[in-house]
Amino acid sequence: MNNDELWQAVIAKDARFDGRFVFAVSSTGIYCRPSCPSRRAHRERVKFFDLPEAAEQAGFRACLRCQPRRTRVLDPQIELVQRVCRFLNSSDSETLKLAEVASHAGVSVFHLQRTFKRVMGISPRQYLAARRFGNFKTLVRKGESVTSALYESGFNSSSRLYEHAAEELGMTPATYSRGGRGVSISYTIVASPMGRLLVAVTERGVCAVRMGDADAELEKDLREEFPHAQIKRHDSVLREPVQKILNHLDNNDPRLDLPLDIRSTAFQRQVWEKLREIPYGETVSYGDVAKALGKPGAVRAVGRACATNPVALVIPCHRVVREDKSLGGYRWGLERKKKLLEHERSRPFSPPDCALEEAGGKTAQ
Numbered sequence: 001m002n003n004d005e006l007w008q009a010v011i012a013k014d015a016r017f018d019g020r021f022v023f024a025v026s027s028t029g030i031y032c033r034p035s036c037p038s039r040r041a042h043r044e045r046v047k048f049f050d051l052p053e054a055a056e057q058a059g060f061r062a063c064l065r066c067q068p069r070r071t072r073v074l075d076p077q078i079e080l081v082q083r084v085c086r087f088l089n090s091s092d093s094e095t096l097k098l099a100e101v102a103s104h105a106g107v108s109v110f111h112l113q114r115t116f117k118r119v120m121g122i123s124p125r126q127y128l129a130a131r132r133f134g135n136f137k138t139l140v141r142k143g144e145s146v147t148s149a150l151y152e153s154g155f156n157s158s159s160r161l162y163e164h165a166a167e168e169l170g171m172t173p174a175t176y177s178r179g180g181r182g183v184s185i186s187y188t189i190v191a192s193p194m195g196r197l198l199v200a201v202t203e204r205g206v207c208a209v210r211m212g213d214a215d216a217e218l219e220k221d222l223r224e225e226f227p228h229a230q231i232k233r234h235d236s237v238l239r240e241p242v243q244k245i246l247n248h249l250d251n252n253d254p255r256l257d258l259p260l261d262i263r264s265t266a267f268q269r270q271v272w273e274k275l276r277e278i279p280y281g282e283t284v285s286y287g288d289v290a291k292a293l294g295k296p297g298a299v300r301a302v303g304r305a306c307a308t309n310p311v312a313l314v315i316p317c318h319r320v321v322r323e324d325k326s327l328g329g330y331r332w333g334l335e336r337k338k339k340l341l342e343h344e345r346s347r348p349f350s351p352p353d354c355a356l357e358e359a360g361g362k363t364a365q
Helices: 003-011 052-057 076-090 098-105 109-120 124-141 146-152 158-163 165-169 173-177 215-225 239-250 266-275 286-292 299-307 334-346
Strands: 022-025 030-032 046-049 184-192 195-201 206-212 230-233
Touching: 003 046, 022 052, 030 052, 046 052, 046 299, 052 076, 052 109, 076 098, 076 109, 076 124, 098 109, 098 124, 109 124, 124 266, 184 206, 184 215, 184 239, 195 215, 195 239, 206 215, 266 286, 266 299, 286 299
Parallel strands: 184 230
Antiparallel strands: 022 030, 022 046, 184 195, 195 206
16 A cells, blocks of 8 residues: 555544554654544654554654554564564563574564565664663653663663664763753754744754744754753854755755764664765655665655654755655655755756665656
8 A cells, every 4th residue: 555545544544454554643753543533633744654663663652542552463474573573672682683583483584584674674683772772761761870771771781872872862871861961952943945944053063954834833842852951042153054054945055064963773874874865956766765775675664764854954855755756745844845846956956976876866857
């Protein structure tokens, strides 16, 4: 089923599709079964996942009303992945081998790896690492000490936690445990051709670029992401990065190279790096990006990585469309995505040599 068919099932609240997929709403952070009686959100805020674990991997939590985790999964391959996820979630070993997981699931290592990547977009090893960091985040938010949280999350030593802290947390574990406390974030909001534009930076680089209709909503989202950081508005301090972004929008300046300070999983980082290689004025499909990563079955996972991009325009997720050239989704609204693509197509620029050649990147003419 394509996303349009999934959306029609959600609109109809069709219980026949319960167990075949779940849908998540970006504005609430909640995922539901298709038949959930809750009020439907706008289409651009809805994402689809094969199973609850995939939605939780993307940061969503289960709806208390429809309890999507209790739905029986109908697809045998998805049921396999769900069993593997449950096994990984219950494991307290940091050195769990893929052969052990495959033996527990009753399948070959090759079949497990291929099926798991197709459904989840990441390998079992990456899933296990992400779950540990997710558990660590939850525990420290509840007030646990870093030392206690790291061992309860399945890390055998603090060195293993700190080894990947920058890429998974965007800051040290101690700083993250304080909800960003001690981190200074400066931001500004300006008018742009795409509406109100928020740009926020830390001492390491740009941590957020967001587009919206109201300043208050943009400020609220930033503070919710970093509840204990020192967040202040500094219009003059951000003049340079803001001007670069506005030049990119207004004056056909295709190169938007800014230092970034963003949190990501290993897979998100790989996707975002590929997105920054898409030439100005061109588009590629979600499938093209998946192929460029050597993971042709990870199309949905690529879509999820695009949807969680925290720095609009700097990482040009608006240049990724569906195979049939329809727009797909966009975190900042489909009208903005359409307008951005039309603007770039009307002002062609010679693409750099770093195009997605291995993916067969296509010019959107």
